[in-house]
Amino acid sequence: xxxxxxxxxxxxxxxxxxxxxxxxxxxxxxxxxxxxxxxxxxxxxxxxxxxxxxxxxxxxxxxxxxxxxxxxxxxxxxxxxxxxxxxxxxxxxxxxxxxxxxxxxxxxxxxxxxxxxxxxxxxxxxxxxxxxxxxxxxxxxxxxxxxxxxxxxxxxxxxxxxxxxxxxxxxxxxxxxxxxxxxxxxxxxxxxxxxxxxxxxxxxxxxxxxxxxxxxxxxxxxxxxxxxxxxxxxxxxxxxxxxxxxxxxxxxxxxxxxxxxxxxxxxxxxxxxxxxxxxxxxxxxxxxxxxxxxxxxxxxxxxxxxxxxxxxxx
Amino acid sequence: xxxxxxxxxxxxxxxxxxxxxxxxxxxxxxxxxxxxxxxxxxxxxxxxxxxxxxxxxxxxxxxxxxxxxxxxxxxxxxxxxxxxxxxxxxxxxxxxxxxxxxxxxxxxxxxxxxxxxxxxxxxxxxxxxxxxxxxxxxxxxxxxxxxxxxxxxxxxxxxxxxxxxxxxxxxxxxxxxxxxxxxxxxxxxxxxxxxxxxxxxxxxxxxxxxxxxxxxxxxxxxxxxxxxxxxxxxxxxxxxxxxxxxxxxxxxxxxxxxxxxxxxxxxxxxxxxxxxxxxxxxxxxxxxxxxxxxxxxxxxxxxxxxxxxxxxxx
Numbered sequence: 001x002x003x004x005x006x007x008x009x010x011x012x013x014x015x016x017x018x019x020x021x022x023x024x025x026x027x028x029x030x031x032x033x034x035x036x037x038x039x040x041x042x043x044x045x046x047x048x049x050x051x052x053x054x055x056x057x058x059x060x061x062x063x064x065x066x067x068x069x070x071x072x073x074x075x076x077x078x079x080x081x082x083x084x085x086x087x088x089x090x091x092x093x094x095x096x097x098x099x100x101x102x103x104x105x106x107x108x109x110x111x112x113x114x115x116x117x118x119x120x121x122x123x124x125x126x127x128x129x130x131x132x133x134x135x136x137x138x139x140x141x142x143x144x145x146x147x148x149x150x151x152x153x154x155x156x157x158x159x160x161x162x163x164x165x166x167x168x169x170x171x172x173x174x175x176x177x178x179x180x181x182x183x184x185x186x187x188x189x190x191x192x193x194x195x196x197x198x199x200x201x202x203x204x205x206x207x208x209x210x211x212x213x214x215x216x217x218x219x220x221x222x223x224x225x226x227x228x229x230x231x232x233x234x235x236x237x238x239x240x241x242x243x244x245x246x247x248x249x250x251x252x253x254x255x256x257x258x259x260x261x262x263x264x265x266x267x268x269x270x271x272x273x274x275x276x277x278x279x280x281x282x283x284x285x286x287x288x289x290x291x292x293x294x295x296x297x298x299x300x301x302x303x304x305x306x307x308x309x310x311x312x313x314x
Numbered sequence: 315x316x317x318x319x320x321x322x323x324x325x326x327x328x329x330x331x332x333x334x335x336x337x338x339x340x341x342x343x344x345x346x347x348x349x350x351x352x353x354x355x356x357x358x359x360x361x362x363x364x365x366x367x368x369x370x371x372x373x374x375x376x377x378x379x380x381x382x383x384x385x386x387x388x389x390x391x392x393x394x395x396x397x398x399x400x401x402x403x404x405x406x407x408x409x410x411x412x413x414x415x416x417x418x419x420x421x422x423x424x425x426x427x428x429x430x431x432x433x434x435x436x437x438x439x440x441x442x443x444x445x446x447x448x449x450x451x452x453x454x455x456x457x458x459x460x461x462x463x464x465x466x467x468x469x470x471x472x473x474x475x476x477x478x479x480x481x482x483x484x485x486x487x488x489x490x491x492x493x494x495x496x497x498x499x500x501x502x503x504x505x506x507x508x509x510x511x512x513x514x515x516x517x518x519x520x521x522x523x524x525x526x527x528x529x530x531x532x533x534x535x536x537x538x539x540x541x542x543x544x545x546x547x548x549x550x551x552x553x554x555x556x557x558x559x560x561x562x563x564x565x566x567x568x569x570x571x572x573x574x575x576x577x578x579x580x581x582x583x584x585x586x587x588x589x590x591x592x593x594x595x596x597x598x599x600x601x602x603x604x605x606x607x608x609x610x611x612x613x614x615x616x617x618x619x620x621x622x623x624x625x626x627x628x
Contacts, residue, residue, distance in 0.1 A: 011487050011491075013521065014552075017520075199592075201592035210325060228626045229585065229588045229622050230622030234547040237516050241328075308542065311620070313542075
């Protein structure tokens with residue numbers, strides 16, 4: 001048909017596709033963020049099985065556990081044993097959430113090679129979550145960086161409630177950027193900007209991502225979306241359009257935050273992969289294998305997880 | 315703090331926000347698309363109650379039923395009675411799906427003022443769904459337009475499987491645009507571009523929306539997304555960024571298509587509203603009232619609907 005080429009010419013690729021990253025790195029947080037609020041607590045053996053299924057998918061970054069108080073977060077109680085089993089494995093980078101210097105020592109004892117720190121852009125949220133001010137959190141990170149550096153650890157830091165706080169409401173961008181800059185100044189390798197209760201929107205994401213990418217290399221930035229209101233993938237698109245090239249997600253869409261009223265699950269890794277692969281963006285991750293891991297978790301938990309791909313008719 | 319204004323200056327609004335429509339029109343398709351595949355069939359009384367709850371939210375466009383074969387689609391069996399009750403009401407425009415001239419006569423007998431026609435961009439899908447070729451569908455529409463026009467009916471037409479067909483796979487843009495142009499040429503007021511099985515992605519949406527808006531006014535175009543893989547709101551964002559200003563959605567996220575293997579629910583109206591209102595786009599719709607309607611439907615159906623907002627902790 002003669003008209004076809006004319007139609008094609010009339011339908012160029014949208015300009016923003018030129019700014020999309022060709023490859024995106026996914027930081028799988030299911031075994032930590034996904035499970036830390038789960039009343040149906042997995043055994044360490046089951047967590048290890050979940051981590052193994054995730055690693056088999058080609059995921060390069062897996063947050064496998066947390067060195068927090070087992071009394072406060074029993075879901076993460078076996079993390080020492082879990083990381084000891086992962087020690088020396090080169091198939092992926094296994095991250096451990098470390099709240100403080102004591103947690104760092106536990107992590108080092110288990111030969112952990114990559115740690116995640118946690119603060120927030122909301123004072124109230126940070127106080128309720130870790131019992132100190134943001135400045136105190138940052139001072140603590142600064143104090144432990146030399147020891148982390150001496151052991152060659154990779155370090156990432158979460159900035160929680162970077163858009164909306166369940167206690168303080170909207171968090172202005174001007175409160176977030178100085179915290180990110182200080183974290184990078186401290187020497188953190190990567191900052192993960194978290195929409196902890198899933199209230200961000202594409203405009204606020206694009207504004208913050210744009211502002212941060214003017215002062216930060218994309219290699220040092222990740223976004224961490226929750227899908228509470230179904231906006232996670234729209235927010236991901238807005239971040240991708242700014243050039244963000246790393247995203248946190250949780251297989252099955254499990255998760256939430258015990259200290260964040262209103263938080264629902266992280267965006268599901270398989271849903272994120274579906275969006276990225278659908279747009280021709282590489283991840284190096286086998287989506288079918290991630291679905292295996294998601295089904296394992298769903299079967300183990302015995303209830304439907306929020307993942308769209310898991311629920312989709314095949 | 316001195317730095318704040320500098321941060322603000324460093325975070326302008328993203329350029330694409332200038333192209334966003336200030337106001338979006340939502341076409342609520344829950345009472346038709348949402349219920350037509352539901353095994354738990356609502357009575358006409360219950361459907362009328364659902365429609366009333368939707369109309370109370372300020373929705374201006376509600377597809378309330380279909381004049382299809384009650385043997386084939388028993389869910390829509392009471393549509394004559396339902397539309398007779400709605401006749402003369404000015405609070406919203408009540409659309410009826412009309413498959414053919416016989417359906418049009420039924421609609422006219424019930425004093426319907428707005429009808430929706432149905433075709434597809436995939437030959438196989440159209441044949442399986444309505445038993446004729448796309449050309450035969452278009453010829454049928456052309457034949458019934460004079461009678462529709464004589465009665466002053468508003469007419470919209472769906473182009474189903476405009477991105478991916480469950481039988482034919484990817485549908486190239488060049489197959490979609492001529493069908494849309496012919497529908498507009500026939501005199502249809504509005505064309506709704508449907509991602510029937512929820513496999514579109516933001517790049518393909520932006521390409522098709524961009525191409526259509528170069529030849530069509532935004533007032534004559536709507537997009538109709540399903541959330542099968544969780545991409546509906548990301549696809550909505552991509553369409554908004556092109557200037558699309560009308561979207562179909564289904565309260566509760568109910569729906570699917572009996573003739574489309576792999577189709578899951580429409581995007582939930584409340585999730586769509588959450589995205590739009592979160593971005594500062596007006597709709598004139600009261601989201602809390604839509605949630606009332608969603609809860610009514612969920613209670614009636616007795617199972618969790620796919621809507622994210624319905625499941626979100628309050």
